[in-house]
Amino acid sequence: xxxxxxxxxxxxxxxxxxxxxxxxxxxxxxxxxxxxxxxxxxxxxxxxxxxxxxxxxxxxxxxxxxxxxxxxxxxxxxxxxxxxxxxxxxxxxxxxxxxxxxxxxxxxxxxxxxxxx
Amino acid sequence: xxxxxxxxxxxxxxxxxxxxxxxxxxxxxxxxxxxxxxxxxxxxxxxxxxxxxxxxxxxxxxxxxxxxxxxxxxxxxxxxxxxxxxxxxxxxxxxxxxxxxxxxxxxxx
Numbered sequence: 001x002x003x004x005x006x007x008x009x010x011x012x013x014x015x016x017x018x019x020x021x022x023x024x025x026x027x028x029x030x031x032x033x034x035x036x037x038x039x040x041x042x043x044x045x046x047x048x049x050x051x052x053x054x055x056x057x058x059x060x061x062x063x064x065x066x067x068x069x070x071x072x073x074x075x076x077x078x079x080x081x082x083x084x085x086x087x088x089x090x091x092x093x094x095x096x097x098x099x100x101x102x103x104x105x106x107x108x109x110x111x112x113x114x115x116x117x
Numbered sequence: 118x119x120x121x122x123x124x125x126x127x128x129x130x131x132x133x134x135x136x137x138x139x140x141x142x143x144x145x146x147x148x149x150x151x152x153x154x155x156x157x158x159x160x161x162x163x164x165x166x167x168x169x170x171x172x173x174x175x176x177x178x179x180x181x182x183x184x185x186x187x188x189x190x191x192x193x194x195x196x197x198x199x200x201x202x203x204x205x206x207x208x209x210x211x212x213x214x215x216x217x218x219x220x221x222x223x224x225x226x
Contacts, residue, residue: 032212043121043204043218044161093160097212105151106214108160 003027004096006109013084014117020080021112023050023094029074030096034106035067038091050077050094084116118143123205123217131225134195138220140205141187147215149208150181152190154201155219161204164190195224 005024013019023033031052036044048069049057056069068080081088091113095106123140130136142150150167165172167179167188178191188205205217 034212034214041125041218043216045216046214049212091158105163105166108162111158111160113158 003098003107004094004109006094006112008112009110010113010115012115012117015085016083018080018082019084019114020078021092021094021114023077023079023109025075025096028096028098030077031074032097033071033077034095034097035069035077035079036093036095038093038111044093047079050079052077081114084114086116089114089116119217120144120209120215121205121207121217123203123220125218125220127221127223129223129225130195132195132197134224135191135193136195136222137189137191138203138205138222139187139189140217140220141185142205142207142215143186144207144209145183145186147186147207147209150179150188151206151208152177152179152188153204153206153216155204156201161206161216164203192222195222197224197226200224 007022033050035047038044047062050069050071052071058064071077091111093111094109097106121142152164153161154164155161165174167181171180176193180189200223202219202221204219207215
């Protein structure tokens with residue numbers, strides 16, 4: 001069964017609106033979750049690391065005020081795309097890493113496809 | 118230079134064929150290596166981890182060459198269901214995962 005869920009699976013919105021995406025870890029508590037973005041025919045790019053109870057860590061070039069991350073519980077992280085514009089249209093995927101051993105894999109959510117008109 | 122580079126393909130092969138993908142990584146400090154499979158418009162799913170001694174899982178064989186900084190994936194007896202994009206992933210530092218842009222495989226009847 002699914003380890004990570006995301007909601008919504010797709011969203012279409014007008015330019016200037018804000019969109020919230022939820023990521024839930026279903027099988028275990030996750031102090032850390034990850035948010036990725038994938039443009040067509042490109043690789044997944046890590047946007048930020050979401051830390052439960054503290055501030056997210058953003059990758060270089062990712063605007064923290066535009067992509068708000070809240071990790072309020074051990075099973076839920078949210079990504080809010082504020083004042084979305086067409087260039088923010090992308091596939092947003094969250095993931096949870098199982099355990100801390102080096103070979104522990106990441107489990108990905110099913111992704112949220114955002115289209116900004 | 119990209120952290121992880123892959124030939125985007127597509128690789129078009131008939132059913133039953135053997136196909137191999139390579140992937141190179143730029144940072145010698147990379148610590149863990151994976152192959153993920155991604156179907157169109159879906160999330161990536163782990164195919165297999167790659168161990169230093171090489172490892173096999175059914176029709177899939179992965180190898181790692183640290184000296185040359187490349188990883189390979191061999192698929193034997195290709196099935197139609199193997200059609201997907203294969204992502205090479207490396208981990209450096211505790212939580213930094215770097216993804217290749219993927220190699221597309223089309224297995225045809």
